[in-house]
Amino acid sequence: MKEIFEISERLIDLTSVKFVRDFIRLFDHPDRMIGIKGGRGTGKTTLLLQYAKIISPEIRKIYISLDDIYFSEIKLPELADEFVKTGGTLMLIDEVHRHRNWSQELKNIYDRYPELKVIFTGSSMLHLTEKTADLSRRAVIYNLPGFSLREYINITSQTSFQPFLLQEILSDHLKISKLIREQVKPIQKLHEYLEYGYYPFFLESLESFPLKLRETINVVLEAEIPYLTGIERTNIDKLKQLLYIISVSVPFKPNIQRLSERTGMGKNTLKAYLHYLNEACIIHLLYSEKEGISLLTKPEKIYLHHPNLQHCIASSHADLGNIRESFFLNQVSQNHTVSYPEAGDFLVDGNFLFEIGGKNKGSDQIRNINNSWLALDDIETGLNNSIPLWLFGFLY
Numbered sequence: 001m002k003e004i005f006e007i008s009e010r011l012i013d014l015t016s017v018k019f020v021r022d023f024i025r026l027f028d029h030p031d032r033m034i035g036i037k038g039g040r041g042t043g044k045t046t047l048l049l050q051y052a053k054i055i056s057p058e059i060r061k062i063y064i065s066l067d068d069i070y071f072s073e074i075k076l077p078e079l080a081d082e083f084v085k086t087g088g089t090l091m092l093i094d095e096v097h098r099h100r101n102w103s104q105e106l107k108n109i110y111d112r113y114p115e116l117k118v119i120f121t122g123s124s125m126l127h128l129t130e131k132t133a134d135l136s137r138r139a140v141i142y143n144l145p146g147f148s149l150r151e152y153i154n155i156t157s158q159t160s161f162q163p164f165l166l167q168e169i170l171s172d173h174l175k176i177s178k179l180i181r182e183q184v185k186p187i188q189k190l191h192e193y194l195e196y197g198y199y200p201f202f203l204e205s206l207e208s209f210p211l212k213l214r215e216t217i218n219v220v221l222e223a224e225i226p227y228l229t230g231i232e233r234t235n236i237d238k239l240k241q242l243l244y245i246i247s248v249s250v251p252f253k254p255n256i257q258r259l260s261e262r263t264g265m266g267k268n269t270l271k272a273y274l275h276y277l278n279e280a281c282i283i284h285l286l287y288s289e290k291e292g293i294s295l296l297t298k299p300e301k302i303y304l305h306h307p308n309l310q311h312c313i314a315s316s317h318a319d320l321g322n323i324r325e326s327f328f329l330n331q332v333s334q335n336h337t338v339s340y341p342e343a344g345d346f347l348v349d350g351n352f353l354f355e356i357g358g359k360n361k362g363s364d365q366i367r368n369i370n371n372s373w374l375a376l377d378d379i380e381t382g383l384n385n386s387i388p389l390w391l392f393g394f395l396y
Contacts, residue, residue: 008063020050021151022163023144027051027119031140033110035096036121038144039281039305040224041216043200044121047144048092051119061090066099076105077112084113093120097228103135110138125228125279145334146198146306149393153189155203164394166336166348170373173387176394181380190390194307194323198330213312217243220280229276238263242273246283247314251303251322271298281305284329289339289350300340306330324377324389325356334396343369356389 024047027034038044045065052061062083064071076099080091091109096102102122109118124143135141150161161183164176180186196202196209199216221239225231231239242263254274260267278285285299304310307323307330325345332338332348341347344366346354353372355365359379363386366372374386382388 020054021047023047023142024051024054026142029140032114032117033106033135033139034119035126035135035139035141036119036144037124037126037141038121039124039146040220041199041201041213042144042146042281044144045094046200048094048119048121052092055090059090060086060088061092062088063092063094065094066097066102067095071099076102077108080109080113080116084116089116091116091118093118095122096120097122097126107135107138110135123224123228124281125224125276145396146308147193147200148331148334148396149190149193149197149390150396152193152197152393153184153186156192156197157184157189159183161394163396166332166352166395169387169391169394170352173382173391177381177388177391180391180394186388186390187378187380190327190393193393194327195311196308198306198308210312213308217282217309217313220282225276225280231273231276238265239273239277242270243277243282244313246277246302247304247310248317249302250283250310251286251301251325253300254298254302256298274299274302282309284326284333286329286338286340286346289341289347303329320377321357324358324375328354328356328375328389328392331392331395336395344372 021043036044036047048063052063055061064079076093083091096106099105106118106120109116126141147155148163150163153159154161161180169176177186196206199209199213201212202209204212221243222236225239226233226236242259242265245259245262256267256270259265260270263270265273274283274285277283282305284303284305286301286303287297288300303322303326304313307326310318310323310326329338329346332346336348337350339347339350341353344353344355346356348354351371353366353369354375355361355363355372356375358377361374361376363372363374366374372385375389375392376382376386377389379386379388382391
């Protein structure tokens with residue numbers, strides 16, 4: 001296993017720090033076991049390697065990825081035992097969901113080696129395996145989304161804007177938008193971001209971004225979802241067909257009967273597949289606040305997870321209204337509960353009602369409703385209850 005330690009150290013040395021997310025501060029939390037889950041392509045691996053580079057060189061660390069064939073027969077406690085005996089204090093474990101019995105083995109490591117800190121990453125679908133219960137009292141698990149508009153602007157414009165609370169944006173949007181406009185052109189940055197700014201690999205090449213995003217989607221459909229849910233590989237084509245239908249139709253209120261007939265799936269199977277795509281951060285299911293959310297609950301509306309996916313999968317069918325709504329839903333839902341209301345487009349935290357539209361959008365649909373707001377595209381500054389759409393990209 002000495003060979004593994006040497007390989008991981010070289011890998012860390014060869015990894016350049018391209019961006020450092022605010023999220024990395026969570027790694028300094030005193031908890032001895034931290035889990036990071038998120039959609040494929042959001043930068044989990046890079047985050048681990050960045051942390052390995054910026055912490056003190058006096059800390060003996062190891063980075064391993066459990067999708068390596070080497071770990072098909074190696075148990076993590078055995079590796080941890082040898083690592084601790086040689087002075088190791090930090091284990092960075094990537095792709096944890098690809099290892100059999102990962103939850104039980106991490107639990108054993110936590111119980112046996114109190115001097116060892118473990119940070120691991122896994123799929124956004126981790127909880128679907130129902131294996132995290134063993135770690136519920138030991139590991140703190142966070143979700144890593146793609147870049148927010150704020151993060152994209154900071155990286156591409158060398159700015160240092162901090163996130164704002166939703167209540168701050170609602171009450172002080174004039175002041176906040178003026179502060180931001182003094183340094184960047186937010187509408188220009190929003191247009192860039194909607195096309196390619198959510199997934200960190202845009203930093204490598206804008207030309208190859210669509211290809212890499214399609215490859216990421218294929219890995220999720222062909223490997224990650226089947227591996228974690230037990231879907232038969234013979235049904236992968238149906239999963240792809242369902243995603244394509246959604247891509248050229250979003251946002252729409254799904255007719256489960258019609259979708260079932262078109263895809264050749266039973267209704268319950270169809271609802272389950274929609275749920276898997278949602279958990280894999282490919283689509284976003286919007287539910288009524290009056291309905292409980294379960295595997296077989298019918299969503300009120302379906303969106304793609306982020307506008308980048310719309311541009312990649314079905315750019316010829318990209319609808320501006322859909323892209324606006326998808327952006328708002330993606331950014332706001334990271335830290336807030338968003339549901340489908342009886343009037344308007346989105347209900348946030350059961351209290352704030354939003355209607356999304358262009359700069360000439362009126363408030364007729366939400367007039368006389370308390371705590372109602374317009375989130376408008378193509379405006380730099382708002383007025384009263386009209387707020388620039390781009391400003392909701394500064395919530396995280």
